[in-house]
Amino acid sequence: MEKHTKVCVTGGSSFLGSWLIKKLLQKGYTVHATLRNLADPVKSGLLKGLPNADTLLRLFEADIYNADEFGRAIQGCHYVIHMATPLQHDPSKGTQFKDTSEAAVAGIKSIVQSCNRSGTVKRLIYTASVVAASPLKEDGTGFKDLADESCWTPLKVPFKYSIDSSTAYVHSKTLSEKEVFTHSSEIEIVSIACGLVGGDTLVSPMPQSMGMLISQPTKNMMSYQMLRFLEELLGKVPFLHIEDVCEAHIFCIEHPSINGIFLCASSYLITSAEIAGHFQENHPDINLRKEFVENSRRTITWGSTKLTDVGFEYKFNAKMILEDTLKYAQKIGEFDPSFKGFN
Structure with a gap:
């Protein structure tokens, strides 16, 4: 199957995108990967250097701020995995979008349209995020008892530990993930809402999510505050390994028929205090400062x-x-x- 199957991966040089492309090429899939700038020698070189890239990989330039550009990469593909997302608003790309939410929503709308027009795409797999699936109550007074695929993050309540960029990311992912299922489509659409991703990486510097998972032993207060933000948003800290993330996406390619929203995390009842406990128990030489250990003592059931x-x-x-x-x-x-900690 793989030798005759073309998969488009948007955001191909990202943390998740590059690892997924490596796995797809290893399995013999033909891959169309998009990058914002093909002239970037580091990002394009990373993908061109992967095993089997010389025969199975084709690179395309496309930017989420000009989402019509993805049509060329999608044409002729059987599956599309949409990972590209704007992390910071870039007004220099044009004034048609006021923030990352507008750009992300317009991007997914264009991706769905390109998939429908292609005549070849069978399934769109959208790399979503659990930040869009908070079990917070609509009035922000507490959490629901169960976290599952029915949960949508309320956007009119303040988020503890939030900064402008994290709030913008939550809004962007929530609105775009709702958008993907509002369009009538002849193709199957799958949304994989991933937890915090750790394990290993092909990209440099270390991805933000990996830094958050080890923020306590590395004494990185900024990353730790982001970890606490995620915990206060979701009740616990759902996370998973980069290998499992990629295998979940490939599973959704190879499954005969699949659609809908799927929360994706192998560890989902963990608190930041329990993460700290793991490092203290398994690495007694690591001395964690007390400001990096806060126990919420919160009970939430993962219902997915x-x-x-x-x-x-x-x-x-x-x-x-x-x-x-x-x-x-x-x-x-x-x-x-x-x-002793980062500067």
């Missing part, structure tokens, strides 16, 4: 089994994810037991 119900299996548990993330930081020299 949709992905495993259709046959997907996670390979990595919480301990494996945290250890692999820490191991990567040690490998690149960003962490050692005597480390």
Whole structure:
């Protein structure tokens, strides 16, 4: 199947995109990958250097701020995995969008239209985020008892520990993920709402999500505040390994028929205090300062089994994810037991 199957991956040079493309090429899929700038030697070189890239990979230039550009990359493909998303608003790209939310919504609308026009696309797989699926009550007074695919993040309540960029990201992902299912389409549409991703990476510097998972032992207060933001938004800290993220996307390619929203996290009842406890128990040489350990003592049940119900299996548990993330930081020299913290 793979040798005759073309997959388009938008945002191909990203943390998730590059690892997914590596896996797809290993399996023999033909891949159309988009980058914002083909002239960037680092990002294009990363993808061109992957095994099988010389015969199975084709690169296209496309920017979410001009989403019609994705049509060329999508044409002729059987599956589209949409990972590209604007993380920071760039007014220099044009004045048609006032913020990242407008750009992301317009982007997914254009992607769906391009898939419909292609005549070849069978399924659109949208890389979503659990930040759009908060079990917070609409009035912000507390959490629902259950976190599952029926939850949508309320956007009119303040988020604890939030800064402008994190609030903008939550709004952008929530609005765009709602948008993807508002369009009538002859293709199947799948939304994979991923938790915080750890493990390993092909890109440099270390991705933000990996930094958040090891923010306590690395004494990185900015990353720790973002971890606490996620915990206060979702009640707990759902996370998973980069390998499981990519295998979930490939599972959604290879499944005979699948559609709808799927929350994706192998570890989902973990608090930031329990993450700290893991490092303290398994690495006694790591001295965690008290300002990096706060216990919310909150009880929330993860009610999502949709992905495993259709046959997907996670390979990595919480301990494996945290250890692999820490191991990567040690490998690149960003962490050692005597480390005092980032400047």
